[in-house]
Amino acid sequence: MSLSKDEIERFSRQILLPELATKGQVNLRKSSCLVVGAGGLGSPAALYLAAAGVGRLGILDYDVVEASNLQRQIIHSQQSVGLSKAESAQESIHRLTSFCECIAHTVVLDSTNAIEIISKYDVIVDATDNVATRYLLNDACVLLDKVLVSGSALRLEGQLTVYHYKGGPCYRCLFPTPPPPETVTNCSDGGVLGAVTGIIGCFQALEAIKLLAGMEPAYAQKLLLLDAFSGAIRVVKLRPKNANCAVCGDNPSITQLIDYVQFCGASATDKSVTQHVLNPSERISAIAYKEILKRGDAHILLDVRDKNQFNIAQLPNAVNIPWSALPRQLGQVLDLVGMPDKSGTLETAETAALASSSGVGQKVPVFVLCRLGNDSQLAVKLLKASGVEQVWDIEGGLYAWSDGVDSSFPKY
Ligand SMILES: Nc1ncnc2c1ncn2[C@@H]1O[C@H](COP(=O)(O)OP(=O)(O)OP(=O)(O)O)[C@@H](O)[C@H]1O
Numbered sequence: 001m002s003l004s005k006d007e008i009e010r011f012s013r014q015i016l017l018p019e020l021a022t023k024g025q026v027n028l029r030k031s032s033c034l035v036v037g038a039g040g041l042g043s044p045a046a047l048y049l050a051a052a053g054v055g056r057l058g059i060l061d062y063d064v065v066e067a068s069n070l071q072r073q074i075i076h077s078q079q080s081v082g083l084s085k086a087e088s089a090q091e092s093i094h095r096l097t098s099f100c101e102c103i104a105h106t107v108v109l110d111s112t113n114a115i116e117i118i119s120k121y122d123v124i125v126d127a128t129d130n131v132a133t134r135y136l137l138n139d140a141c142v143l144l145d146k147v148l149v150s151g152s153a154l155r156l157e158g159q160l161t162v163y164h165y166k167g168g169p170c171y172r173c174l175f176p177t178p179p180p181p182e183t184v185t186n187c188s189d190g191g192v193l194g195a196v197t198g199i200i201g202c203f204q205a206l207e208a209i210k211l212l213a214g215m216e217p218a219y220a221q222k223l224l225l226l227d228a229f230s231g232a233i234r235v236v237k238l239r240p241k242n243a244n245c246a247v248c249g250d251n252p253s254i255t256q257l258i259d260y261v262q263f264c265g266a267s268a269t270d271k272s273v274t275q276h277v278l279n280p281s282e283r284i285s286a287i288a289y290k291e292i293l294k295r296g297d298a299h300i301l302l303d304v305r306d307k308n309q310f311n312i313a314q315l316p317n318a319v320n321i322p323w324s325a326l327p328r329q330l331g332q333v334l335d336l337v338g339m340p341d342k343s344g345t346l347e348t349a350e351t352a353a354l355a356s357s358s359g360v361g362q363k364v365p366v367f368v369l370c371r372l373g374n375d376s377q378l379a380v381k382l383l384k385a386s387g388v389e390q391v392w393d394i395e396g397g398l399y400a401w402s403d404g405v406d407s408s409f410p411k412y
């Protein structure tokens with residue numbers, strides 16, 4: 001097969017590369033690729049794959065574009081806020097090129113649809129942000145014998161590897177069991193710089209383009225580690241395939257997709273894992289707190305977000321003691337509410353409980369606040385264990401405040 005005049009003109013700068021050449025370009029045209037996730041990684045990955053002349057490109061995302069996505073999800077624009085990410089990405093690709101058939105999959109990828117969707121594509125790009133989908137994609141790719149180009153980025157760090165390539169390891173070979181859900185941080189908690197997802201997403205496109213064109217990938221059985229702060233890139237050799245791997249090993253126990261939400265203890269779609277630590281009597285709504293403010297009742301508003309988040313935006317008169325520092329700074333809270341602190345520096349809830357006599361001397365109630373209402377519940381628990389009796393969580397945190405009380409308060 002050869003290239004048309006239009007194709008030669010359009011892709012000339014890469015056909016000139018002897019490593020790619022006419023044959024590679026024809027291979028790209030005949031190839032297909034699925035990008036799962038049209039977010040920070042998927043945006044650049046999909047754009048470069050389409051621009052390079054991949055014949056059929058699937059873009060899968062269940063979510064809609066939000067304003068806070070645009071700092072890094074560059075396939076979308078301000079006009080697409082509120083629209084489906086997969087369809088917004090498809091539109092961008094239509095504007096970019098008519099040499100690529102782009103298909104939008106506006107679904108949550110799960111065990112019920114993964115095999116059917118993935119089987120239609122040659123190479124799969126994992127541009128998602130959660131552990132459940134990582135295991136799902138890994139297992140589906142092993143079962144269907146597809147190569148998986150996997151990337152991740154958080155804060156100022158990024159990682160990239162190519163799984164299940166010519167007998168190389170899969171994700172499960174390296175990580176047989178998922179991490180505890182509470183130890184996983186995502187971009188909406190930890191932050192991320194757009195250029196970092198851009199670099200890793202471009203690397204994902206590069207590896208996929210090489211695979212689809214018939215070249216060798218650089219990162220099979222190797223892990224790229226980007227430290228964007230120092231600018232350093234390290235490459236680590238990965239362990240070979242694990243013969244005991246549950247999905248790609250010699251005697252696999254996983255021969256069809258499982259329930260990944262149950263396996264990982266975390267959902268693929270929850271943005272904020274809301275922990276139900278407290279019972280309803282220990283919480284008040286944002287609207288009820290607004291009433292307390294209106295009446296002018298004496299109280300302490302304790303904001304337990306970290307300093308950086310507190311500096312972004314805060315409610316008037318809030319006292320900021322980050323959740324992570326609260327055990328050490330309990331004395332300060334006891335002081336504020338008028339309880340004598342007999343403890344000095346407190347290290348744990350247990351020592352705090354011993355040091356303080358229950359509720360004695362508390363003059364003002366405490367209301368505890370954070371961004372989404374998770375850490376604030378833990379803080380209420382800790383304060384209760386320390387003898388502070390009149391303490392309530394503001395349910396749903398500042399998100400609820402912005403939604404229910406003051407829409408001018410920024411949600412970030
Ligand atoms: N199982 C899944 N099915 C479909 N889309 C998924 C699945 N898991 C993750 N995604 C998508 O992958 C993308 C990951 O990108 P990214 O983390 O940059 O975006 P985000 O979740 O919108 O970011 P933020 O955390 O700032 O809200 C998201 O658009 C998300 O909807």
Ligand SMILES: [Zn+2]
Pocket residue numbers: 169170171172173174241242245246247248249
């Ligand atoms: Zn494996």
